[in-house]
Amino acid sequence: MEHYNMNLTLKVWKQKNAKAAGRFETYQVKGISSEMSFLEMFDVLNEQLIAEGKEPVAFDHDCREGICGMCSMYINGRAHGPWHHNTTCQLHMREYKDGDTIVVEPWRADAFPVIKDLVVNRNSFDHIVQAGGYISVNTGNAQDANSLPIEKQKADDSFAAAACIGCGACVAACPNASAMLFLSAKVAHLAYLPQGDVERKERVVNMVHQMDKEGFGSCTNIGACEAECPKGISLENIAKLNREYMVATFAGDR
Amino acid sequence: MTWKQHFTSSVGKKLVMAFTGLFLISFLLIHVYLNAQIFLPDGKEKFLAGAHFMGTNALTRILELGLVAGFLLHIIQGLMLWNQNSKRRSNGRYAVKAGNATSKWYSRSMGLLGTLVLLFLIMHTAQFWIPNRVHQFSTGDEINLYDKMKDVFQNPIIVGLYIIGCISLSFHLVHGFYSAFQTLGMGTKKYKPIIRSIGIAFSIIVPLIFALMPIAFYCQWIG
Numbered sequence: 001m002e003h004y005n006m007n008l009t010l011k012v013w014k015q016k017n018a019k020a021a022g023r024f025e026t027y028q029v030k031g032i033s034s035e036m037s038f039l040e041m042f043d044v045l046n047e048q049l050i051a052e053g054k055e056p057v058a059f060d061h062d063c064r065e066g067i068c069g070m071c072s073m074y075i076n077g078r079a080h081g082p083w084h085h086n087t088t089c090q091l092h093m094r095e096y097k098d099g100d101t102i103v104v105e106p107w108r109a110d111a112f113p114v115i116k117d118l119v120v121n122r123n124s125f126d127h128i129v130q131a132g133g134y135i136s137v138n139t140g141n142a143q144d145a146n147s148l149p150i151e152k153q154k155a156d157d158s159f160a161a162a163a164c165i166g167c168g169a170c171v172a173a174c175p176n177a178s179a180m181l182f183l184s185a186k187v188a189h190l191a192y193l194p195q196g197d198v199e200r201k202e203r204v205v206n207m208v209h210q211m212d213k214e215g216f217g218s219c220t221n222i223g224a225c226e227a228e229c230p231k232g233i234s235l236e237n238i239a240k241l242n243r244e245y246m247v248a249t250f251a252g253d254r
Numbered sequence: 255m256t257w258k259q260h261f262t263s264s265v266g267k268k269l270v271m272a273f274t275g276l277f278l279i280s281f282l283l284i285h286v287y288l289n290a291q292i293f294l295p296d297g298k299e300k301f302l303a304g305a306h307f308m309g310t311n312a313l314t315r316i317l318e319l320g321l322v323a324g325f326l327l328h329i330i331q332g333l334m335l336w337n338q339n340s341k342r343r344s345n346g347r348y349a350v351k352a353g354n355a356t357s358k359w360y361s362r363s364m365g366l367l368g369t370l371v372l373l374f375l376i377m378h379t380a381q382f383w384i385p386n387r388v389h390q391f392s393t394g395d396e397i398n399l400y401d402k403m404k405d406v407f408q409n410p411i412i413v414g415l416y417i418i419g420c421i422s423l424s425f426h427l428v429h430g431f432y433s434a435f436q437t438l439g440m441g442t443k444k445y446k447p448i449i450r451s452i453g454i455a456f457s458i459i460v461p462l463i464f465a466l467m468p469i470a471f472y473c474q475w476i477g
């Protein structure tokens with residue numbers, strides 16, 4: 001692919017903290033390489049702002065290789081930008097042309113309050129996992145892995161659900177700001193395995209109730225979450241979650 | 255965990271919407287089957303016999319109470335969910351929205367489509383079901399619903415409103431049919447294609463047959 005440079009207009013959300021009112025700030029960046037990543041373009045912007053004595057834009061990032069779930073920009077109306085199965089850090093500037101205007105917003109949801117600019121607080125996800133996204137095991141020597149037979153399909157389904165990196169794109173993309181896709185991935189990856197079977201009824205009920213407490217909206221099966229998930233977490237996990245919930249409701253011990 | 259807690263969580267509310275929705279879908283099937291008798295030869299007699307059976311039989315009258323409850327539950331809970339879900343971004347909405355790039359407009363508009371269906375339902379029951387039951391309670395006799403239909407559907411504005419109602423119902427069903435089964439945990443690779451196909455067929459055929467009734471009376475295809 002031909003390398004080229006571009007000048008861009010950026011409209012970036014600036015917000016001092018969760019309580020302050022935010023606004024869009026317009027910036028011009030020049031000579032952006034088509035081979036840069038989206039976050040590298042933001043690095044260039046921030047270098048420029050620091051050189052000008054202005055405050056840089058705060059944004060979340062960590063691994064920059066698409067596996068950590070930290071980056072979280074809502075770019076031109078799309079969570080993690082326009083590319084399919086992609087995180088913001090893996091979005092590259094070859095997507096854009098010289099003279100383009102790009103609008104960058106934080107994840108917007110009451111359960112994800114803005115910390116600063118494009119950085120949001122996703123602790124609500126941690127609280128959901130703490131409510132049941134684990135298995136209780138006795139410590140001691142690890143037993144032989146082959147002593148727990150798991151059929152291939154179940155192992156694959158579980159692994160596919162466990163691919164969730166907890167970035168929050170599902171919440172950001174959902175018109176209801178629902179966390180159901182995230183929750184379903186966390187419930188399903190344990191529910192498919194024998195290790196998760198012991199606590200499965202309590203787990204699903206506790207995690208659903210924790211999600212409701214955090215102020216997320218409810219799922220109406222719209223499907224925008226699946227379309228925007230960088231890890232391709234399927235709506236089948238929500239179906240699995242619903243089955244788990246019904247088992248807990250109609251066949252639970254308490 | 256109490257039953258109440260189970261059914262008032264976000265997943266529990268979904269289950270209530272799905273169960274009542276499927277119940278209302280089963281009602282639509284019976285309703286369209288009976289009313290479509292008007293298109294048959296001797297349609298008037300066949301339809302009136304069916305209406306008489308539904309209106310006077312003890313079992314169907316009890317089921318009718320369940321139907322009213324089902325409607326109320328589905329409508330009230332649906333409106334409450336619509337209201338609650340629209341408040342989850344109280345600190346500001348997106349300046350640029352994904353829109354149709356990531357989801358279907360009718361899936362995002364269930365509250366609005368449901369409200370249109372509700373407005374239609376109010377008009378529709380005010381024209382047929384309520385006067386008929388009132389008449390039954392006061393005189394013991396049913397209204398001749400066939401003649402009533404013929405009379406009501408002479409007004410082109412009413413026919414237009416019925417068509418709008420049926421289109422709203424159709425889009426409400428395209429999402430609702432699939433959504434109910436997804437909520438019951440059937441949105442898997444195995445069942446999803448079948449549910450989608452049956453759902454789309456149902457959502458087109460049933461509202462179309464309903465819409466043809468006022469059109470047929472207005473155009474005097476049947477008399």
